[in-house]
Amino acid sequence: MTGLLGPAQIRALAAKLGVRPTKKLGQNFVHDPNTVRRIVAAAGLTEDDVVLEVGPGLGSLTLGLLETAARVHAVELDPVLAAALPETVAVQAPEAKDRLTVLAGDALKTTVADFTPAPTALVANLPYNVAVPVVLHLLATLPSLRHGLVMVQLEVADRLTAGPGSKVYGIPSVKLAWYADSRMAGKVPPAVFWPVPNVDSGLVAFTLRDAPPAAVPREDVFAVVDAAFAQRRKTLRAALAGWAGGSAVAERILRAAGVDPQARGESLTVMEFAAIAAARRTAVSEPPEAESDGRVAR
Ligand SMILES: C[S@@+](CC[C@H](N)C(=O)[O-])C[C@H]1O[C@@H](n2cnc3c(N)ncnc32)[C@H](O)[C@@H]1O
Numbered sequence: 001m002t003g004l005l006g007p008a009q010i011r012a013l014a015a016k017l018g019v020r021p022t023k024k025l026g027q028n029f030v031h032d033p034n035t036v037r038r039i040v041a042a043a044g045l046t047e048d049d050v051v052l053e054v055g056p057g058l059g060s061l062t063l064g065l066l067e068t069a070a071r072v073h074a075v076e077l078d079p080v081l082a083a084a085l086p087e088t089v090a091v092q093a094p095e096a097k098d099r100l101t102v103l104a105g106d107a108l109k110t111t112v113a114d115f116t117p118a119p120t121a122l123v124a125n126l127p128y129n130v131a132v133p134v135v136l137h138l139l140a141t142l143p144s145l146r147h148g149l150v151m152v153q154l155e156v157a158d159r160l161t162a163g164p165g166s167k168v169y170g171i172p173s174v175k176l177a178w179y180a181d182s183r184m185a186g187k188v189p190p191a192v193f194w195p196v197p198n199v200d201s202g203l204v205a206f207t208l209r210d211a212p213p214a215a216v217p218r219e220d221v222f223a224v225v226d227a228a229f230a231q232r233r234k235t236l237r238a239a240l241a242g243w244a245g246g247s248a249v250a251e252r253i254l255r256a257a258g259v260d261p262q263a264r265g266e267s268l269t270v271m272e273f274a275a276i277a278a279a280r281r282t283a284v285s286e287p288p289e290a291e292s293d294g295r296v297a298r
Contacts, residue, residue, distance in 0.1 A: 026127030118144035157202025214274035228265030
């Protein structure tokens, strides 16, 4: 039998390998070929793409990705699953086995040197407990990425794709927006997984920007974002006090950035966060001046 893996094959493969799916590693395997085809179609791959797949598991999605002409780098933390993947592909898709490379290890610890040729697309059914850190780590470390399609818990998909003003807009939304334009590309029911999770899943499609949205170091922008959302119900003047070195300094920086000090982080675009980071750089390079609360800005 060749091709994609259905329910009986997934269970037979797990039994053969002695794999008992663990929650700790977010192991919910897709056992529905139609879902695999849907993910691959939504990813919009071309034959020039080099795909990075995080968490190939038993190989369901890997086989679907290899049905396109793309090369696939697969990073799997579970050593049993990583070791078994080349054999699964050799059996199910022998013509594609030379287009697969497997890295046994933690996707959160990968570097650019781990992948040759450099990946252009991230396509993955992510381990749900580390989905956001994995996406942000890969976007930060792999400048070759151009687009991606990831399956994550539905609430996380909502958060990643939310815009300013949405109830679920937060740190993941702004940080993903720094790198890419994103959109929700569909909902996936629990029944397509084994074991069946108790949450719905969502597909997040994203396209990387050609250049960062502002000429400000990413770390500086992310520090503002972290501070603003650490106390999301507070006004920016209050929420950014610790970050700025006092609420009066925060107010001065916000005004210089053209942002209302009484606004909250949940209403700001990534460009406004960047403007705040840039205004702080200017503020710290200016000589300190007396602040209205009597303290001196540093
Ligand atoms: C949701 S399953 C997806 C499996 C497979 N892609 C599928 O669709 O059936 C997540 C996979 O990620 C692996 N995993 C968990 N944490 C990981 C990490 N930090 N780095 C790489 N792989 C990880 C798990 O062992 C598991 O195989």
